[in-house]
Amino acid sequence: MAIAMVVVSFFYFDLNQLLTLEALKSGLSQFKVWQVEQPILVAGVFLLFYVLITALSLPGAVIMTLAAGALFGLFWGTVIVSFASTIGATLAFLASRYLLKEAIQKRFGHRLQLINEGIQKDGAFYLFTLRLVPVFPFFLINLLMGLTPIRAVTFYWISQVGMLAGTLVYVNAGTQLAQLEGLSDILSASLLISFAVLGLFPLVAKKILNVIKARRVYAGYRKPRQFDRNLIVIGAGAGGLVSAYIAAAVKAKVTLIEAHKMGGDCLNYGCVPSKALIRSAKLAQQMRHAQHYGLESVEPRFSFRHVMQRIQEVIRTIEPHDSIERYEGLGVDVIQGYARLIDPWTVEIARNDGESQRLTSRAIVLATGARPFVPPLPGIEDVGYVTSDTLWEQFAQLDIPPPRLVVLGGGPIGCELAQSFARLGSTVTQVEMAPRILVREDEEVSELAATSLQNDGVTLLTGYQALRCEKTADCKRLIVEHDGKEQAIEFDSLICAVGRVARLEGYGLEALGIETDRAIITNDYLETLYPNIFAAGDVAGPYQFTHTASHQAWYAAVNALFGHFKKFKVDYRVIPWTTFTDPEIARVGLNEQDAKAKGIAYEVTRYNLDDLDRAIADGAARGFVKVLTKPGKDQILGVTMIGEHSGDLMAEFVLAMKHGLGLNKILGTIHTYPTWAEANKYAAGEWKRAHAPQRVLAWLEKYHAWRRG
Structure with missing residues (x-):
């Protein structure tokens, strides 16, 4: 309460007017007199x-810093401001911690978990970065850091050291301002240099931080004086292929290892x-x-071997697009061959022809992909399984x-x-531990998909936990538990599809x-612990989609080759995906359950496909x-679709979200009749109908009635 009263009084009595450049200049001569008479008292x-x-x-810390330079000179002004600013910042930090931290953490703790973990691990470095770059508001850093787990002692000494360089620059500017006698002095060389340093300081500080970080990360390794390659890419999946393609397109010397x-x-x-099988x-x-469709139904006769x-054959037809010959x-x-990192710049390759080779590269992209997860169920190796x-x-x-197939997992x-x-x-039994399949989708989507699978003959067991596998002379069984009771499911083949x-x-x-x-943990630029080693695709997450791997590959390759000029943060704002069941399920952005979990306000607009002419036809x-x-x-x-061709139809909404186009733009776009795209x-x-301006329409109704006489 006392703190609040002091702050309110400060603004109520316009005391902030004393902390302006004009007030500083007008009172500078009187301060100088006091300083000569009582130097220690004035300083205190x-x-x-x-x-x-x-x-x-x-507000006023900047003016006070300039004043310190004007009154006490560069050395003593820097000393006084350095200690005063750090002590004051620590007091603000402590006030924030004891007044706000508990309430903030209690309310938003689940959202702040990653921040808390990062602060506990590298809090000193984060704080030092913020202190060294004076673009970030001084007071805001104090208050926000008080809400984190960083120790007060650490906060103090990092602030003392981190703010020293910026303090020097501002105090020096203050010494120059003190010498102004007329407008012509504004163009003095020393004053211009001071302000130039102020402007360049954030850039210089950023470079210094990068050098410090690099020295710390690469300590103990000797960097080659020259490199065999500009880029080495490990893994020839979607992420690796696109990374290598981009590097070759810009004439970099690139090696792709698979x-x-x-x-x-x-x-x-x-x-x-899988899509060929689905078809x-x-x-x-x-x-x-x-x-x-007005035809005679028949039971299909086929050889599964031919399927x-x-x-x-489909794979072989597409293979040339990704072949060694094409990329060479x-x-x-x-x-x-198999690649292994020896140091941050060196890759050792155990070639498939039996030879061994080492290559150095200025940058490396890891695109090693993902593999199916096989749950450690007792007996699973004995009964055999496929993925x-x-x-x-x-x-x-x-x-x-x-004949009898068990599918373990209710994901896509x-x-x-x-x-x-x-x-x-096949007689298919699908087992899912969660209460419903496709748990990342809204419940109504899961229900519709479940109904479709059951209509096709799938026995769907949700809320069932797989316990173990058993094998006898003539039988394989999966033992599951539901509502405290065990149940045995006999099978001929078991597919593990749990992620x-x-x-x-x-x-x-x-x-x-x-x-x-x-x-692999990466930053916003897809850099790993080592700034010259990048990761893209499934091995980097957070999405395991081929199109996301290709998307990330552009950022990885460009940042690897040109990051010393300009780095690009990977953009995950608009990531679509499709589950190719029948009907297809496509999504981009938020669905309802995600929006509710994140506390994001939203409206829902729904169009049922049983009203679409092409869907009926x-x-x-x-x-x-x-x-x-x-x-x-x-x-x-966000958009969720479930229906025929949903994966294809979603592209229009992806484009709209990517470029900030709203539903009015889609409504105003001509769509061919009759097509599925009309659903959009x-x-x-x-x-538009739900947001029609009712008041305007009421007046228009009166207007037209008047026009009829």
Whole structure:
């Protein structure tokens, strides 16, 4: 209360008018007289007043610093301000800590968790950075740091050291201002230099910090005087291929290292084969329900071996896009082998031809991807299992799909595979520990997807926890638990689809101390602990999508090659994704459950596809488009679609969000009739109808009535 009264009194009595440049100049001569008569007293009073100003976070610290230079000169002015500012800042820090910290942490603790962890780990360095760059408001740093776990002693001495350079610059400017006798003195060389230093200081400070950080990080390593390559890329999945492509396009000398197959998981085990399987399964299902289209329904007859052969043909058709020959033609040096980091600039390659090779590079991009996670269930190795990576090879020789199939996992991969194999004739049981499948989607989306899978014959067990696997002479079983009771599920094949984990082992990350936590830890520029080593794609997270890996690859490659000029922060604002079940589920931005969890206000606009002419004509009139917008505005916060072609239709909303276009722009865009894309326009029309200006419409109704006489 006392602090509040002092602050209110300060502004009520206009005491802030005393802390202006004009007041400083007008009172400078009188202060000088007092200083000559009582130098110690004036210095002491000045110091206490400075402490009071900074402790109460009142405006005027800059003027006080200039005044110190004018009154006491460069040396003593710097000494007085250095201690006064640090003491005052620490008092403000302590006040914030004891008055606000508990309440703030209690209310926003879950959102501040990452900040708290970062401060506990590198709080001194963060504070030093903020103190060294005077762009950040002095008082704000004091108050915000008081809300964090940083120790008061650490705060004091880091502030004392970090603010010293800036204090010197401002005090020096004050010594020059004290010499002004007329307007012509403003152009004096020494004064101009002082202000030039003030302007350049943030840039210089940033460079100094980078040098300090680099020295600390690279301590113990000898940097090569020259390099074999401008860039080495480890991993030839989407992230690695795009990184290498960009480097070659700008004429950098780049080497791409891949131990197995070019194209990575997406081409060989993931996106491409799974979509080929989905297409075959969908056609089989359409044949069973041909009467829906006025045709005669038939049970499809096929060899599962031929289905799997077609999948391999699709892969072979796409392979040239990602082949060694193509990339070597683009100027990329491609090496097949296992790469391992020896130091921040050196990569050792165990080549597939048996040779060993070492290369140095100024920059390195890690794009090693991810692999399926296999849960450590007792007995799982005994019964045998396949994953989304291995099923294509292990099922390739089957004439019929697995008769009894268990799919473990209710995420996108599990749902896609469960539905496809059910449509191809397998008796499928899908087991998910969570209370519903696709838990990242809104509940109504999960429910619609679950209904679709069950209609296709999938036995869906949600809320079931897998306990163990058992094998007898003639039977394989998965033991699950639900509501405290155990249940056995017999199967011929088991697919583990419970998620994917980044490939972090075998590349030398541990030896170099590169930090990982489910993925390689990077900053906003995709730099790892070492600023010349970058990570992109699944190994970097936070999204495990092929299109995100390609997106990150641009930032990794450009920052690796040109970061000494300009760095670009990776942009995750608009990331779309699609689950390729039938119907497809597509999303971009926020959905309702995310918006609620983050406390973001929103409005919902919904358009049901059973109203869309093309959906009715195609016999696929199920699903909806749901758009979240800012209350009262057409700004799009997020979109969820479930229906035919949702993944393709989402592109219009992705474009709109990326470039700040609202629903009014989509509504005003001509969409061909009859197409699925009209769903986007009609969703925008629903928003417009809900926000029609009722008062204006009422007046228009009266106007038209008047016009009729």
